Amino acid sequence: MKILICIKQVPDMESKFKANAAGNWYEETDLAWRMNEYDEFAVEQAVQLKEQVGEADLTVLCIGSDRVKETMKKALAMGCDRGVHIADDESYLKDSYAIASLIAGFAKDKGFDLIFTGMQSQDRGSAQVGVLIAEMLGIPSLTTLVEFSYTDGTVNAKRELEGGTRAKVSCSTPALVTCQLGLNTPRYPTLPNIMKAKKKELISTPVAELSPAASLLETLQMAPPEKKGGGLVLEGDPADLADQLIQILKEKTTALA
Amino acid sequence: MKTLLVAEYREGKLLGTSSELINFAAQLGAESAMFLVGSEGALPGYSGKLYLADVEQAGEFNPSLHKQMLLEVVEKEQPQMVVLPHSSYGWDLAPRIAMALKTAQISEVVEVKDGNLVVPSCNSKLRRQVKATTAVTVVTLQGGAFTPAEDPSGTPEVIKVEVAAGGDIEFLGYEEAAETGVDLSKAEVIVSAGRGIGKPENLALIENLAKALKGEYGASRPVIDAEWAEHSRQVGTTGQTVSPKLYVACGISGAIQHLAGMKKSEFVLAINTDKDAPIGEIADVLVVADLKQLLPVLTEKLNAL
Numbered sequence: 001m002k003i004l005i006c007i008k009q010v011p012d013m014e015s016k017f018k019a020n021a022a023g024n025w026y027e028e029t030d031l032a033w034r035m036n037e038y039d040e041f042a043v044e045q046a047v048q049l050k051e052q053v054g055e056a057d058l059t060v061l062c063i064g065s066d067r068v069k070e071t072m073k074k075a076l077a078m079g080c081d082r083g084v085h086i087a088d089d090e091s092y093l094k095d096s097y098a099i100a101s102l103i104a105g106f107a108k109d110k111g112f113d114l115i116f117t118g119m120q121s122q123d124r125g126s127a128q129v130g131v132l133i134a135e136m137l138g139i140p141s142l143t144t145l146v147e148f149s150y151t152d153g154t155v156n157a158k159r160e161l162e163g164g165t166r167a168k169v170s171c172s173t174p175a176l177v178t179c180q181l182g183l184n185t186p187r188y189p190t191l192p193n194i195m196k197a198k199k200k201e202l203i204s205t206p207v208a209e210l211s212p213a214a215s216l217l218e219t220l221q222m223a224p225p226e227k228k229g230g231g232l233v234l235e236g237d238p239a240d241l242a243d244q245l246i247q248i249l250k251e252k253t254t255a256l257a
Numbered sequence: 258m259k260t261l262l263v264a265e266y267r268e269g270k271l272l273g274t275s276s277e278l279i280n281f282a283a284q285l286g287a288e289s290a291m292f293l294v295g296s297e298g299a300l301p302g303y304s305g306k307l308y309l310a311d312v313e314q315a316g317e318f319n320p321s322l323h324k325q326m327l328l329e330v331v332e333k334e335q336p337q338m339v340v341l342p343h344s345s346y347g348w349d350l351a352p353r354i355a356m357a358l359k360t361a362q363i364s365e366v367v368e369v370k371d372g373n374l375v376v377p378s379c380n381s382k383l384r385r386q387v388k389a390t391t392a393v394t395v396v397t398l399q400g401g402a403f404t405p406a407e408d409p410s411g412t413p414e415v416i417k418v419e420v421a422a423g424g425d426i427e428f429l430g431y432e433e434a435a436e437t438g439v440d441l442s443k444a445e446v447i448v449s450a451g452r453g454i455g456k457p458e459n460l461a462l463i464e465n466l467a468k469a470l471k472g473e474y475g476a477s478r479p480v481i482d483a484e485w486a487e488h489s490r491q492v493g494t495t496g497q498t499v500s501p502k503l504y505v506a507c508g509i510s511g512a513i514q515h516l517a518g519m520k521k522s523e524f525v526l527a528i529n530t531d532k533d534a535p536i537g538e539i540a541d542v543l544v545v546a547d548l549k550q551l552l553p554v555l556t557e558k559l560n561a562l
């Protein structure tokens with residue numbers, strides 16, 4: 001089986017964010033970077049599938065500056081076989097359509113049986129790229145999966161709906177699936193696997209060589225939300241804070257009545 | 258401007274999101290028509306054209322077939338904007354439509370500002386104003402962002418849509434979330450654990466505080482996914498919706514899907530090491546502190562009262 005896993009590198013969401021000078025994205029300096037959380041489930045599911053079927057080749061693809069190779073190495077250490085890096089220092093300006101076009105352009109003649117993506121990225125959060133890739137390739141896509149199984153060219157899966165209800169769905173391969181939080185338990189790479197990953201193929205191709213499509217969306221402005229809630233913010237020593245909180249709970253709520 | 262609103266229908270019911278679509282179109286001052294794969298027995302309150310495909314034939318979930326029918330309506334109505342809810346139905350269908358129409362898609366719109374659409378990014382820590390370079394756009398709306406003050410009324414003019422056969426996905430039915438476990442919807446006090454508890458052993462801190470406040474404990478999704486607590490304790494869009502008198506969010510960042518489940522709480526106290534955590538937007542009190550230090554002290558003092 002040939003399997004493609006598309007991942008993105010995103011900042012840790014606990015970081016402090018501010019707009020960049022152009023006002024069209026966040027300032028990328030001073031951030032800690034990691035694999036998009038949803039994509040960890042995609043990598044894990046692909047690796048589990050390889051363990052199940054035995055013969056499979058897992059390509060992990062990532063678009064971005066050289067910085068993203070660190071995240072690709074994690075995917076290789078988790079069990080992907082090779083890395084395809086599309087080197088693009090300005091990938092953050094590309095919208096979902098432009099990103100999906102690049103990936104579909106890469107995948108179109110490669111005969112992948114299955115493509116795994118996260119259901120969305122944590123920074124842009126558009127939840128479009130996976131479905132767009134599948135539509136461009138003309139293959140079925142199943143989104144928001146919390147359960148996945150594969151037998152003989154058929155994917156059986158469960159999509160997560162509002163309220164925790166699940167929809168049981170099925171399709172034949174080739175297909176694309178987008179992974180939701182909780183689909184599996186992503187493994188931590190072991191030290192021997194981290195060492196092995198260093199020797200795995202990781203090829204960079206400059207984006208300009210791939211004739212990228214233009215974005216259909218532009219960012220006009222990026223800014224923190226206007227503060228609406230005038231909530232009280234307390235800081236200080238735990239014992240003092242506890243006293244203050246008890247006072248507040250007595251005055252403002254019936255919880256201690 | 259003309260919009261085409263795509264309403265949703267599930268498990269034999271029209272979903273309430275149609276009123277948000279109608280309200281959004283009204284905010285834009287746009288004309289509208291509506292598309293629904295549903296049934297004549299459950300029509301939305303709406304005075305406009307409703308293109309209705311029979312759900313008995315088209316199925317509740319069959320995205321490639323729904324796409325084909327929707328595209329036929331787009332062809333007839335020529336809208337500048339196709340609007341869907343940002344829901345499991347909408348975010349699945351929207352990119353299929355956008356791709357077929359070769360148009361930009363704007364996902365999870367939270368507000369209209371100076372005529373432009375605004376979407377969240379980075380767990381709502383930032384907002385992005387966007388502009389499409391295409392004349393037509395496909396748009397999805399964040400749940401709750403355009404809830405009208407009053408449900409719209411009216412009787413739609415129903416136009417039947419022919420249903421052809423087809424689809425590349427088989428839909429095999431629903432599986433309901435297990436109904437066993439705690440019912441948080443009745444709790445007056447809920448203390449919830451988020452990923453910020455760090456490890457399962459720290460759940461005891463949350464449980465102890467909940468006991469001291471004579472309430473129940475709940476959790477955000479990562480805590481459930483990691484199996485540190487059972488699913489019935491999950492608060493949010495894919496868990497329970499709660500409205501206690503007091504909600505204490507410990508180590509919870511305040512993602513929209515969590516907020517949707519607890520924003521009706523009367524009083525929200527958040528404990529978080531990150532002063533900028535989005536939970537601060539709706540918290541009555543945000544305590545910037547490490548929960549591992551604060552909770553034991555607070556619990557002890559409460560128990561001593």
Ligand SMILES: Cc1cc2nc3c(=O)[nH]c(=O)nc-3n(C[C@H](O)[C@H](O)[C@H](O)COP(=O)(O)OP(=O)(O)OC[C@H]3O[C@@H](n4cnc5c(N)ncnc54)[C@H](O)[C@@H]3O)c2cc1C
Nearest residue numbers: 451452453477478493494495508509510512514530531548
């Ligand atoms: C379709 C969909 C449905 C979803 N449904 C739900 C749902 O029903 N419920 C839900 O909760 N989520 C849901 N999610 C996930 C949601 O988007 C977030 O990922 C999730 O809510 C994050 O949980 P969290 O706040 O606990 O973790 P994080 O976002 O990781 O936040 C952890 C927080 O803990 C703080 N922290 C860290 N250490 C400490 C410490 N020592 N003391 C105090 N604070 C600390 C950090 O500053 C941070 O703010 C859904 C997502 C999707 C896409």
